[in-house]
Amino acid sequence: MGKRKSHRKKERIKYSSIHQVPGQVTYVGSKTSEVPSVEIINYNKERVDKVHSQNVEDAFNFNKEETITWINVNGLNHTKEIEKLGKHYNLHPLILEDIVNTQQRPKIDDYDDYMFIVLKMLYYDEHNEFVNEHLSIAVGKNYILTFQEADGDVFDGVRERIQNARGRIRNSGSDYLMYALIDAVIDSYFTIIETMAEKIEVIEDSLFLENPEEGITQDIQDLKREILKIRRSVFPLREVISRLEKSDHELIDQKTNSYLRDLYDHIVQISENIEIYREMTWGLMDMYMTTISNKMNEVMKVLTIMASIFIPLTFMAGIYGMNFEHIPELHLKYGYLYFWIVLIIVFLGMIWYFKRKKWL
Amino acid sequence: MGKRKSHRKKERIKYSSIHQVPGQVTYVGSKTSEVPSVEIINYNKERVDKVHSQNVEDAFNFNKEETITWINVNGLNHTKEIEKLGKHYNLHPLILEDIVNTQQRPKIDDYDDYMFIVLKMLYYDEHNEFVNEHLSIAVGKNYILTFQEADGDVFDGVRERIQNARGRIRNSGSDYLMYALIDAVIDSYFTIIETMAEKIEVIEDSLFLENPEEGITQDIQDLKREILKIRRSVFPLREVISRLEKSDHELIDQKTNSYLRDLYDHIVQISENIEIYREMTWGLMDMYMTTISNKMNEVMKVLTIMASIFIPLTFMAGIYGMNFEHIPELHLKYGYLYFWIVLIIVFLGMIWYFKRKKWL
Amino acid sequence: MGKRKSHRKKERIKYSSIHQVPGQVTYVGSKTSEVPSVEIINYNKERVDKVHSQNVEDAFNFNKEETITWINVNGLNHTKEIEKLGKHYNLHPLILEDIVNTQQRPKIDDYDDYMFIVLKMLYYDEHNEFVNEHLSIAVGKNYILTFQEADGDVFDGVRERIQNARGRIRNSGSDYLMYALIDAVIDSYFTIIETMAEKIEVIEDSLFLENPEEGITQDIQDLKREILKIRRSVFPLREVISRLEKSDHELIDQKTNSYLRDLYDHIVQISENIEIYREMTWGLMDMYMTTISNKMNEVMKVLTIMASIFIPLTFMAGIYGMNFEHIPELHLKYGYLYFWIVLIIVFLGMIWYFKRKKWL
Amino acid sequence: MGKRKSHRKKERIKYSSIHQVPGQVTYVGSKTSEVPSVEIINYNKERVDKVHSQNVEDAFNFNKEETITWINVNGLNHTKEIEKLGKHYNLHPLILEDIVNTQQRPKIDDYDDYMFIVLKMLYYDEHNEFVNEHLSIAVGKNYILTFQEADGDVFDGVRERIQNARGRIRNSGSDYLMYALIDAVIDSYFTIIETMAEKIEVIEDSLFLENPEEGITQDIQDLKREILKIRRSVFPLREVISRLEKSDHELIDQKTNSYLRDLYDHIVQISENIEIYREMTWGLMDMYMTTISNKMNEVMKVLTIMASIFIPLTFMAGIYGMNFEHIPELHLKYGYLYFWIVLIIVFLGMIWYFKRKKWL
Amino acid sequence: MGKRKSHRKKERIKYSSIHQVPGQVTYVGSKTSEVPSVEIINYNKERVDKVHSQNVEDAFNFNKEETITWINVNGLNHTKEIEKLGKHYNLHPLILEDIVNTQQRPKIDDYDDYMFIVLKMLYYDEHNEFVNEHLSIAVGKNYILTFQEADGDVFDGVRERIQNARGRIRNSGSDYLMYALIDAVIDSYFTIIETMAEKIEVIEDSLFLENPEEGITQDIQDLKREILKIRRSVFPLREVISRLEKSDHELIDQKTNSYLRDLYDHIVQISENIEIYREMTWGLMDMYMTTISNKMNEVMKVLTIMASIFIPLTFMAGIYGMNFEHIPELHLKYGYLYFWIVLIIVFLGMIWYFKRKKWL
C-alpha cells in the first residue's frame, strides 16, 4: 500500500483565457490541429455536391436558396476561419465565443433567422479515456454550420443517408438535418451508458477478489466524477430538446416535431439510465467497506483461534516447567502421559467450541 | 471467501442497433419467436369472434364500424408483420420504431385519430429472474392493437370478461378496453411489490444468521438495481395515466374518466410502495455493516478474555521456571500449593472482572 | 448471537383479490366481524335519534330533508350490506370498491351531489402493534356515511357533542360534521407522533447500555418501516384537506372554510413532526455503529494492555529459565532480587506509558 | 462506558389537551404565570401613553381612531383574559385557539379587517437550554395585539424607539409597528445561529481530544434534533413574510413593502445558514467514526508491535529452556552470549521493519 | 494524535450590530481602512476622466447627462461618506444598510430610476484563506456606484477597456458597464472552482500516503464548510441574473440582453461545477474510512501472522521444558534434532497457509 501512483490524467480545466473582452473568440480547449478541416455538403432533392477544403471561403459559393448547405469545421483553434464564417452568416459575436468555448454547457439560443445549439459528443478514446468533444450547430433557413474540436465524429450515418438519399433527409429542410445530427449524437450516448454499466460491474466483481487493489477507492471516486461529468453534459440537453420541440421558430417544420419528440424520449431514457448508474456507483463504497470488514473478521478469527487454543496449552506446559522442589505430579510414573491426555482434551474442547461457534 | 462466483445474469442492454435511419423498425430485445402469433378478438354488444393466426392480414377483414377489434401480436422480431399492420392502420413510422424498441420508456403520444401508449409488463419468470416485457397499445375509434415481446400476458381476465360479457366491457368502446388492459398490467405490478417485500425480508433475516453468505453485499446491490429498474418502468406510467385522465381526446368517453382516476390511484399506491421498499433496501447495507461489526466484537472478546486470563498465569509459571540459584519460594514445603492458590485467585479475579464488564 | 428469532408480525399485504372486474366490491383487509355493526345518528337543532342495528336498511327511514343522518358501518367484510347502502345513496361502483379496498391511499373524489373521502385511523393496539384502519366517508347534502374496518374509533367526542349539543355541531350542516370527524382522526395522529418520539428515545437510550440486544439493528429497520408507513397514510391527507379547503363544492359552507384551514395547519404540523422523527431515526444506525466501534476500542485496549505488559515480562522470565551452562546472572547472590527489581521497573514503565496515553 | 446518564430534558410535547371542541381555548404550553401581565402602549405622532396592568379591560379605553394601541399580553395560561380581548376586538374563535396552542406553526391568516400572524421567539435560557416561545400578533387598523407565553421578549428596542420617537415608527401606522416587531424577532434568530455554529465547533474540537466523552454520539443526535426544531420554527416564516410582502391587504401601506422585502432577505439568509449548519452537523457522525477508527488503529499498532517483537524472542528463550539431554548450544562456552547477540539482532530487525512501515 | 491544534481561523460572523433601527447604516464586516478610497471614472464616446480622492463630494461635479460616471468606493466602514453618496443619488435608506451589511446575500432590487445589485467577490488571499468580499452596485441612467469592503478588485480589465476604448464599452450605456462589472466578478469565480478541484485532489492523494495526517477529517469538514459558503455566495446570483435578463427596466437596453444571457450561461456552469465538487467532497470521508480500515487490516494481518506462527512453536518448546521425571523424548539421542525438524515443518506449514490465503 501507499506505493500506488495516481495515474489519473490531471485534466484540469483551463478557464484562464476566459477573462476577455466579451465577444472575443478565444479557444480554451486542448485539442488543436495545424490546419482547419472544412467539409461542405450541398444538396437538394436532385443532387449532392461534396467539397473538402482548408478554407471556409470555399463554402460561400454554395449559399443558394434552393439547396441545403452543411458546412462542418473541425479544429476550434482556427478562430480566424470561424470568425470569417460567422461574419458571412451574420452570427452574433457571443455565439462565436461560445463555439470555441469548450466549457460552454449544452444550450439553445433562438435568433430571428437562425438557431444556435451547443451540445457534447461523448466517447471513450483508444486509451479508454473519457473524451468530451464540444459541438456547436448553427441552423439557418438553407444552411447548417457545425463546429467540432477535432476530426472524427458520429455523423457518418447522416453523410451516408444524404449521399444515398436514404430516408426523408434529401426531401426535407435544414431542420430535419439538424434533427438527424442531434439524433446521431444522442444515439452515441448509449455507448457511454454501456461502458458505465461495465465499469460498475468490473468494480463490483473486483470487490470479491482475495486482494482487491488498494486503488479501488480512488477508482470508485473517479467513476463518480466521470458520471457527474457525463450527467452535466447530458442533462441540459433534455431542456434544449424540450425547447426545440415546443419552439415556434419558423425554421422548424410541423412534420419535424414528431422526430423531436422521439429525440426527447431518447434523451430522457439516457438520463434515467445515468441516474440508475449513479445510484449504483454511490453504493459501491459501502460495498467495499463491508468487504474490508468481512476480511478483517476473517483475519481476527484466525488469530483468535490460534491464540485461544495454544495460550492455555502453553500455560499448562509452563506449570510443569516450574522448579518447585515439591511438585507431586512430576514424580508420577505416567505423569507425562496424563499431562498429554489432559492437554488433548483441552485442545479438543477448544476445537469443539469454535466449531459450535461456526468459526471453524 | 473470494470463491463466490457471480451468477448474475449479465443482461447487458443492446443499444447497438439503435444507430438507424429514424423510423426504421428494428427489434432490439432478446425474446424471439419463429412465427408471429396474431390473436384477433372482434366484439360488440351482441357477439364475439375470435381468431388465432400467424398472419396479420387476417385481421383486416374485421375492421368494421360497428364492432371493436382487438388485435394482439406476440413476437416483436417479426417486424415485417408489424409494418403491415402499421400501414393498414396508418401508424406513424416513429411509432413502429417504438413498438419494437424494447428500451422505450412508458409514454403516451396523442395523434389525431388514435393514441399510442407504451408500458411494461413486469413479472418474475420460472427461474425467479425479473422480466420486463415491452408492451405497446395503439387505440383507435373501433380498434385496439397490442404488441408484446413474447407469448404469455396478464390479459386472460380481460379476455374472459369479453367472452362472457361480464362487467361493462361489451357495452363500452375501445377506450374502456384500453382501460381494462392497462388495469390488468397495473394490477400485476402488485405481485412485483410483494416479491420485493419478500426479498428484503429474506436479506434482513439472513443478516442474523451465524454466517451470512459472503455474497449478501452483492445481493443487496442487485436488489437495489432491480428496484431502480422497476421504478423506471413504473414511475413514468404515473404521468401517462395522469395525461390520459386529463386528455380531451375524442376517443375517451366521459364515463371512462372515473375508471382512469381509479387507475391513477393504483399506480400512485404502487409508486409509494416502491419508494418505501427503496428506502428499506438502502438501509440494508448499514444493517449488514453493524452485523459484521457486532461479530467482530464477539471475536475480539473471546480473544481478549483468553489472552487476558492466561497470559498473566503463564507469566507466573515462567517466574518459577527460572533457574536462579537462590529462589526462596521454590524451597518452601508448600510452595507449589501456595502457587496454585495465588494462581486461582488471579484466575477468579479476571473472571470476576470480565463478568462485571458483562463480557462473560 | 444468531439465536434471536424474528418476532415481527409478517403482515404481508394481500393484493391478490385486486385482480377483479372493476367496480367489484371485495374486501382485502384482515379484520373481520361476524355481523355488521350499523349505527345511525339522526339529528337537527331540536332533537337527536340514535339507533344501533345489524341491518343497514334501518337507516333508510331517516333520510329526510330537515335532518342530518350519520350512518356508521363497522365491518368491511360485509360487502353485501355496503352495496345496499351504496345503492340507496346512489354511490359510484368504484367508490364501493374503494370503501372495502383497505390498501386505497387517502384521497378525495368530488361527485355532483356528494363527496367521497378516504383516510386512515392510526393507533397502537393493546399489544403495542401499530394498526392502520381504513376509513371512508361519503358526504351528501343531509347525510354522512362512514365505513370502518372494525369496532372502536376516535369519534366518541363527536358523538358526545351531538348528543349534548356542545359547540356548533347541531346548528351546522353535514359539512361541519365531516370536518368534526376528520378533525377527530387528525387529533388522534398526535398520539402516534408521541409514540414515535418515545420509540426513538428508547432505542437511543438502549444504545448506551452495556450490552444492547443484538436485535437493535432490526428494531431500527422496523421503526424506519413504521415511519414510512405512517408517512404514507398521513402525507396524502395534506393534499386532501388542501383540496377540501379550496373546493367550491356546494356542500361546503363558507363558514366551514376557517375550520378546514385549521385542519390543514394541524396536518402540516404532524407531517413536519414525522419528517423530524424520520431524520432522527435514519441517524440511529450511525449512532449504533459508533457505539459498537467504541466498545470494540475498549475491548482492544484491555487486550493490548494485558498483552503489552505481560508479554515482555514473560520473555524476561523465559530468559532465566534457559539451561545454558554459563549464565552468570543465575549465580549472583541477589540475582532473583535484581530480576524482580528490573521486572517491576518494566511493569511500572508500561503502566506509566498507558496512563500517559490515557488508556488506563 | 455505559454509566453515562442521559441528562436530556425530556420535554415531551403535550398534545393531549388538543382533543377539544374546535374553537375551545386551551393552553398546552409549559410556561405559566399566576397573573397575566398586560402592557398597553398608545401612541401617535404627538404623544405616548404606557400602562401596565393585570386586566385586559384597561386597554379598551385607548381604542381611538387617531392613535395606535399596542397591547401585549404575557401568560397564555390566562385564557379568560385572552377571550375577553378576543371578544372586544372581534377575533375568530379559531384564532384564540391558535394564540394559546403553542404547537401551532408560524402562519399568517388574512381576515377582512385584521391580519393574524403566528411566529416563534427562539433563545437559549440561562441554563443554555433551547427555548421556543410562542408569539401571536393580531394587527388591525389602529391596534396591535401581541400574545407571549411568558415575560421577557426581544421588543425592548421597539419600545425604546416608540418612547423616544426614533426612526419612522411614531409617524407610521400599525403595519410599520408589525414590521418592527417581526424584525426584532428575526434579528434575534441570528443569536441562535451563532450558538449553533459554536456548538458544532465544540463537538468538532472535542473529537480530537484524547478521550472524547462517550456521550458525544448523543450530543450529535441532540444537536440534529435541535437544528430540525429550529428549522421548523424558522422555515415557515419565509412563506409568511413572502405572503405579507405580496399581500394587497388594505392594512399594509405601500411604503412598508420595502421594509418587508428587507425582512424577507434576512429570513432567507437565516434559513441558508441553518441549512449549512445542518449539513455540517450531519457530517459530524462520520467524523467521529473516523476518529474512533483511527484510535483503534493506534491501539492495534501498539499491540502488534509489542506482540510481534516479544513473541519470537520468548520462543527463542523457550528453546533453550528445554530439557533435552543433548542440546549442544547449551554447552558452548559463550552460548549465552551468542544467544543474546542473535536475540538483539532479531529485536533490531523487528524495530527496523516497523520503522520502515512507519508504525514507529 | 490528539496534539493537533486547530488552526482554523475562527471567523465567527458578527451579527450583533444588526439589532438596529431599520435603515441605520452600520458596517458589520471585518475589513476596515483609515480613509475611504473614492475612484471616479467619467466617460463617453469621446473622452475619459479619472479622479482618485478620499472625498465622495468630488464625484458630484461629473454628474452630467451626456457622460457615464462610475464611482467606486472602497472601505465600507466609512459609513458617513456612503450616506452622503446615498443622499446625492437619492438611494433608499434600506439600500444604504445593505451596502454595508456584509452578510447580505446576493440580490437585485428594482427601483423606479435605478437598480441595486448585491454580489460577492470571492478569492483566496496571500495566506490561501478564502475571502468573501461584499460588493454592491447601484445603476442609474448615467451613473454606476460600486461599493467594496477593501482595496483591490477584479475590475482592472474593465478599467483598461474604458481607458483604451476596447470593445463596445465606451459606446454603450450604464447597463453595459454594469454587465461588464458583473462579468468580471463571475469570471473570477472560475479561479475559485479551480482551487476547489485542487483541494479535493490534494486530500484524495494524501489519503493514499502511509500516514495521512490525523487532521484530514477536519480538513474534509472544513472543505465542506467552504464549499457550502461559496455555494451560498454563488447560487443566489443565478436568480439575480435571470431576473436582470427578464427585467423590462428601462435602464436595460435591448442589445445588452444577449450579454446578460451569456452571463447566465456562465453562472449556471459555475453552479454545476460547484455541485460536482460538492458531491466529490462528500465522498471523501467514505474514502478516508476505507483507507483507515485497509490499514487496520494490514496491522491485524501482521499480528495474526506473527502470533499464529510463534505461539504453537513456543508451546512446543514449553512441552520439552517441563520437568516430568519420565519424558522419553528428552532422552533420545537425536531428540533435539527431531524437535527442530518438527518445528520447521510446523513453521513452513503456517507460512504455506498464509501464502495460500494471500496474506503474505
Ligand SMILES: [Mg+2]
Ligand atoms: Mg466573457
Ligand SMILES: [Mg+2]
Ligand atoms: Mg470531431
Ligand SMILES: [Mg+2]
Ligand atoms: Mg435516436
Ligand SMILES: [Mg+2]
Ligand atoms: Mg453487477
Ligand SMILES: [Mg+2]
Ligand atoms: Mg421513439
Ligand SMILES: [Mg+2]
Ligand atoms: Mg448488470
Ligand SMILES: [Mg+2]
Ligand atoms: Mg433513431
Ligand SMILES: [Mg+2]
Ligand atoms: Mg407477452
Ligand SMILES: [Mg+2]
Ligand atoms: Mg386496478
Ligand SMILES: [Mg+2]
Ligand atoms: Mg422485515
Ligand SMILES: [Mg+2]
Ligand atoms: Mg379505486
Ligand SMILES: [Mg+2]
Ligand atoms: Mg451509509
Ligand SMILES: [Mg+2]
Ligand atoms: Mg413486513
Ligand SMILES: [Mg+2]
Ligand atoms: Mg380493479
Ligand SMILES: [Mg+2]
Ligand atoms: Mg373502527
Ligand SMILES: [Mg+2]
Ligand atoms: Mg384538530
